Amino acid sequence: MKLATLNNGTRDGRLLIVSRDLSKAVYASTVVDTMIEALENWESVEEPLRNRYEHLNAGNLKDAFAFDPARVMSPLPRCYQFVDASAFLNHGDIMEKAFDLDVKKDKGIPILVQRQSDDFLGPRDDYPFPDEEDNCDFEGEFAVILDDVPMGVSPEDAEKHIKLITIMNDVSMRTHLFRELSMGFGFINAKPATVFAPVAVTLDELGDAWRHGRIHLDMRVKRNDEWFGNPNGGEMDFSFGQIISHLGYNRNLRAGAIVGSGTVSNQNCKEVGSACLAERRALDKIEYGEFRTDFIKFGETLEFDVLDSGGQSVFGAIKHRFVDSHK
Amino acid sequence: MKLATLNNGTRDGRLLIVSRDLSKAVYASTVVDTMIEALENWESVEEPLRNRYEHLNAGNLKDAFAFDPARVMSPLPRCYQFVDASAFLNHGDIMEKAFDLDVKKDKGIPILVQRQSDDFLGPRDDYPFPDEEDNCDFEGEFAVILDDVPMGVSPEDAEKHIKLITIMNDVSMRTHLFRELSMGFGFINAKPATVFAPVAVTLDELGDAWRHGRIHLDMRVKRNDEWFGNPNGGEMDFSFGQIISHLGYNRNLRAGAIVGSGTVSNQNCKEVGSACLAERRALDKIEYGEFRTDFIKFGETLEFDVLDSGGQSVFGAIKHRFVDSHK
Numbered sequence: 001m002k003l004a005t006l007n008n009g010t011r012d013g014r015l016l017i018v019s020r021d022l023s024k025a026v027y028a029s030t031v032v033d034t035m036i037e038a039l040e041n042w043e044s045v046e047e048p049l050r051n052r053y054e055h056l057n058a059g060n061l062k063d064a065f066a067f068d069p070a071r072v073m074s075p076l077p078r079c080y081q082f083v084d085a086s087a088f089l090n091h092g093d094i095m096e097k098a099f100d101l102d103v104k105k106d107k108g109i110p111i112l113v114q115r116q117s118d119d120f121l122g123p124r125d126d127y128p129f130p131d132e133e134d135n136c137d138f139e140g141e142f143a144v145i146l147d148d149v150p151m152g153v154s155p156e157d158a159e160k161h162i163k164l165i166t167i168m169n170d171v172s173m174r175t176h177l178f179r180e181l182s183m184g185f186g187f188i189n190a191k192p193a194t195v196f197a198p199v200a201v202t203l204d205e206l207g208d209a210w211r212h213g214r215i216h217l218d219m220r221v222k223r224n225d226e227w228f229g230n231p232n233g234g235e236m237d238f239s240f241g242q243i244i245s246h247l248g249y250n251r252n253l254r255a256g257a258i259v260g261s262g263t264v265s266n267q268n269c270k271e272v273g274s275a276c277l278a279e280r281r282a283l284d285k286i287e288y289g290e291f292r293t294d295f296i297k298f299g300e301t302l303e304f305d306v307l308d309s310g311g312q313s314v315f316g317a318i319k320h321r322f323v324d325s326h327k
Numbered sequence: 328m329k330l331a332t333l334n335n336g337t338r339d340g341r342l343l344i345v346s347r348d349l350s351k352a353v354y355a356s357t358v359v360d361t362m363i364e365a366l367e368n369w370e371s372v373e374e375p376l377r378n379r380y381e382h383l384n385a386g387n388l389k390d391a392f393a394f395d396p397a398r399v400m401s402p403l404p405r406c407y408q409f410v411d412a413s414a415f416l417n418h419g420d421i422m423e424k425a426f427d428l429d430v431k432k433d434k435g436i437p438i439l440v441q442r443q444s445d446d447f448l449g450p451r452d453d454y455p456f457p458d459e460e461d462n463c464d465f466e467g468e469f470a471v472i473l474d475d476v477p478m479g480v481s482p483e484d485a486e487k488h489i490k491l492i493t494i495m496n497d498v499s500m501r502t503h504l505f506r507e508l509s510m511g512f513g514f515i516n517a518k519p520a521t522v523f524a525p526v527a528v529t530l531d532e533l534g535d536a537w538r539h540g541r542i543h544l545d546m547r548v549k550r551n552d553e554w555f556g557n558p559n560g561g562e563m564d565f566s567f568g569q570i571i572s573h574l575g576y577n578r579n580l581r582a583g584a585i586v587g588s589g590t591v592s593n594q595n596c597k598e599v600g601s602a603c604l605a606e607r608r609a610l611d612k613i614e615y616g617e618f619r620t621d622f623i624k625f626g627e628t629l630e631f632d633v634l635d636s637g638g639q640s641v642f643g644a645i646k647h648r649f650v651d652s653h654k
Contacts, residue, residue, distance in 0.1 A: 081445040103511060112512065114440075118584060130478075184430060184510075184511045185440045188439045188574060193579070251519040254338075254405065
């Protein structure tokens with residue numbers, strides 16, 4: 001099942017059911033009005049939503065209309081809990097090597113970053129930021145969306161609470177990131193609004209690409225319409241179940257919590273490329289002794305897409321442009 | 328005006344207007360149902376809520392009932408953005424001195440920590456945590472609650488978006504805090520659920536105790552019914568306006584965002600005491616070369632209260648007990 005949120009001018013938007021091929025949509029309002037309500041009542045709404053989804057795919061719904069990814073918000077336009085992991089250790093290893101960083105890690109404990117969840121952007125929204133000197137970067141990531149998760153959840157049980165999967169561009173301002181990392185209190189100016197894909201999908205949509213708590217599909221990144229990388233999500237060093245279990249050690253997670261994977265990164269990054277500029281720049285520095293990749297300037301565009309084995313876009317593409325927030 | 332949220336079994340509860348002396352309450356539902364809706368529509372709801380508040384104080388409302396702080400949730404039971412500052416630099420200075428920490432700070436930039444906002448506790452709820460070895464601590468803090476704040480807000484304009492003030496116990500697990508601080512990515516297991524006071528109040532309730540973007544009142548902390556400290560909020564090194572402006576440099580803050588002050592700490596802490604154990608322990612270590620203050624054990628109780636110049640509790644008291652989450 002694929003779900004999206006129409007931008008109808010409200011803060012939570014209006015829930016849409018979207019056909020598997022992303023061509024058609026119907027309102028979910030015969031069942032539930034918004035994504036957050038759906039997640040809060042997943043057990044009772046899942047079956048009627050799926051029923052309507054199957055009819056939509058079969059072409060049986062007279063009230064179906066063309067799905068337009070330019071008219072949607074983030075699938076979950078705001079929520080109460082958003083944590084981003086850094087679960088591809090390969091990425092951290094490259095960064096530490098290039099920049100002589102000494103990140104003190106505890107083996108077996110995932111790096112997690114608490115994030116804001118009130119300023120999300122839709123997949124085609126322009127991205128305003130104030131200053132090119134902030135060194136704007138992107139991070140292509142997978143993200144899971146949960147229902148209510150009780151404190152002390154095991155990794156196995158945690159996976160059962162994953163109701164939806166999507167992708168995101170975890171926009172990062174590197175000038176602030178290095179400063180804030182050295183302070184130790186996490187990210188503020190380094191991590192402004194996050195951008196999400198047009199739709200979020202249930203696990204069954206991924207088939208066997210969802211296994212071991214990981215998404216074994218390529219994150220295809222284009223910068224200004226040119227290939228930038230297509231690393232695979234299967235190389236996560238921690239499963240989503242392990243990440244959620246660590247996060248939930250001494251707290252309850254409420255319906256709608258979003259957990260990100262961290263920027264997708266593969267051992268063979270020379271062949272498959274990267275999902276963020278910082279990693280590419282680090283590889284530049286290691287290989288050439290200098291940076292050969294610039295940060296984002298106003299006017300540049302990015303695209304993030306994930307295709308299934310049949311070549312069908314799973315989540316729809318994030319395609320967005322960076323603009324000067326003062327204009 | 329004083330506002331609270333009745334625990335009626337829903338996630339957002341039911342908004343109450345509470346009399347100035349905290350003795351009586353009425354439902355706000357003739358105006359608005361929940362605190363988050365009130366904050367999202369502050370301009371239109373403020374006057375009718377105030378009107379009802381004045382009638383409540385005058386004893387004119389037949390539907391008024393006794394206010395019971397044991398039946399309320401956090402004034403805002405969940406929200407989309409919660410950031411905690413560490414705006415009393417005296418606290419950090421003591422910690423760094425006692426523990427030989429080297430926190431890299433940039434002069435003029437407040438330390439802020441992104442926090443979770445889906446697991447808040449009410450003022451009289453038991454506080455479950457899994458293990459005394461986590462070294463459970465408290466932090467008595469002031470907090471402000473905002474309406475919508477646009478990106479790039481100035482410190483002066485930021486203060487105009489502060490609609491409500493309350494207090495909180497920013498519970499901290501020190502074993503995890505030191506580990507997570509050394510990693511640099513902020514706090515996860517170190518900062519589980521936060522506990523808020525029975526009511527949140529508009530700025531006018533503070534009279535001239537609200538000035539220069541700070542609350543010039545004592546945070547009165549008791550541990551197991553004994554005085555622990557009463558440091559004053561006026562010594563904040565950054566005003567709330569400065570903190571919000573820094574936070575909003577490159578992001579929008581949405582209605583209901585909560586910003587904390589950091590643990591209240593004064594230069595004359597030997598006389599006025601502290602609002603957290605870690606600071607008292609640091610002072611122990613500096614003075615005696617050893618710790619003489621233990622972390623929280625299961626069964627202990629805490630109380631946080633703030634009185635106005637007439638001795639009236641402003642926000643109602645947080646009074647809660649710590650319990651074993653496995654029982």
